[in-house]
Amino acid sequence: MATIAQWDINNQCNLNCKHCRVSEKNDYHQLSLKEAKELLSQLWYNGTTMLNLSGGEPLLRKDFFDILEYAKKFEDIVITTNGTLIDKKCCEKLSRFSNIKLSISLDGMEKTHDEFRRKKGTFNKIINTLPLLNEYKIPYAIKYTLSRDTINDVLEVIRLIASKGAKEFNVRRVLVFGNADKEMLISNEEYKKIISDIISECSKLGINFRTGDPLLIPLFPEIFGIDLVNDDINRIYAGCQAGDDIIYIDYLGNVGACSYIPQYADNIRDKSLDEILNNEFFVSLKNYKDKLKGKCEKCKYKMICGGCRASAMALKKSLFEEDPLCLVD
Numbered sequence: 001m002a003t004i005a006q007w008d009i010n011n012q013c014n015l016n017c018k019h020c021r022v023s024e025k026n027d028y029h030q031l032s033l034k035e036a037k038e039l040l041s042q043l044w045y046n047g048t049t050m051l052n053l054s055g056g057e058p059l060l061r062k063d064f065f066d067i068l069e070y071a072k073k074f075e076d077i078v079i080t081t082n083g084t085l086i087d088k089k090c091c092e093k094l095s096r097f098s099n100i101k102l103s104i105s106l107d108g109m110e111k112t113h114d115e116f117r118r119k120k121g122t123f124n125k126i127i128n129t130l131p132l133l134n135e136y137k138i139p140y141a142i143k144y145t146l147s148r149d150t151i152n153d154v155l156e157v158i159r160l161i162a163s164k165g166a167k168e169f170n171v172r173r174v175l176v177f178g179n180a181d182k183e184m185l186i187s188n189e190e191y192k193k194i195i196s197d198i199i200s201e202c203s204k205l206g207i208n209f210r211t212g213d214p215l216l217i218p219l220f221p222e223i224f225g226i227d228l229v230n231d232d233i234n235r236i237y238a239g240c241q242a243g244d245d246i247i248y249i250d251y252l253g254n255v256g257a258c259s260y261i262p263q264y265a266d267n268i269r270d271k272s273l274d275e276i277l278n279n280e281f282f283v284s285l286k287n288y289k290d291k292l293k294g295k296c297e298k299c300k301y302k303m304i305c306g307g308c309r310a311s312a313m314a315l316k317k318s319l320f321e322e323d324p325l326c327l328v329d
Contacts, residue, residue, distance in 0.1 A: 002247040006052040021178035042273040054080035083126040102140035108153035141168035162205040170210040214239035239306040243285030260310035294322030
């Protein structure tokens with residue numbers, strides 16, 4: 001049973017970002033609305049409570065609001081968007097759904113963001129949209145990718161979005177997948193330093209800091225509600241949840257563990273979700289910490305971190321190898 005499911009409802013996009021994990025766009029073999037509803041029903045009956053609807057750019061899908069309407073029973077829906085298609089009419093529709101939150105990608109000030117997204121005007125479009133979201137009381141988080149291109153702008157961006165009323169900032173180092181390559185990575189020392197600065201800036205401005213990077217847990221445990229001194233960290237199961245608490249469905253219906261892991265158990269068009277989740281691929285991932293190799297196998301923080309399985313796959317070609325981007329000295 002997975003409580004969180006990320007589903008790429010399409011792979012169409014109006015941008016072509018430097019780091020995008022979707023290398024091929026504008027293929028129309030996405031799940032039909034009927035298939036989409038069947039998938040949502042199966043997710044619901046398998047215990048999924050939170051959905052992340054992404055793409056592509058999900059707002060480009062013509063029946064997007066039909067999907068939202070059918071998914072009303074889910075507790076939380078995060079819509080991952082580049083933010084360029086949100087206008088007053090869109091906000092009016094979005095405001096009818098009490099279970100949604102937007103995750104809006106912003107990766108620098110104007111010059112940096114527009115170059116990173118490879119389209120002029122995207123930065124201003126997002127910044128001008130934030131007051132509209134506030135007006136319609138639509139919750140949102142700003143999602144920032146830390147890379148060689150974007151690291152220098154991040155603190156200025158935090159100050160800007162705070163002035164616009166943003167309440168949540170979600171950040172992660174770029175993953176080497178899709179369009180992104182190793183040259184975009186920042187060093188471990190740069191990463192640790194900037195994360196510390198980001199946490200401090202967010203705290204000062206009253207913004208909730210969020211991250212999905214398990215490698216940060218041993219260094220900043222308080223952000224994750226973990227006390228390394230008083231908690232028995234061998235009894236806490238945290239860190240990478242790919243294939244365990246989280247599953248991923250691509251726009252074609254292939255079911256895998258994470259949107260950054262190019263490996264699938266089966267396709268929802270061919271088998272039921274029940275059957276797929278009992279596939280050996282998922283069975284092995286549920287106990288992946290018992291199979292870890294290298295530095296991850298011996299690490300005292302294994303149970304609360306476990307490394308990022310997508311990084312291990314991208315850089316070591318194995319789901320169970322050590323994460324070469326480990327931040328623990």
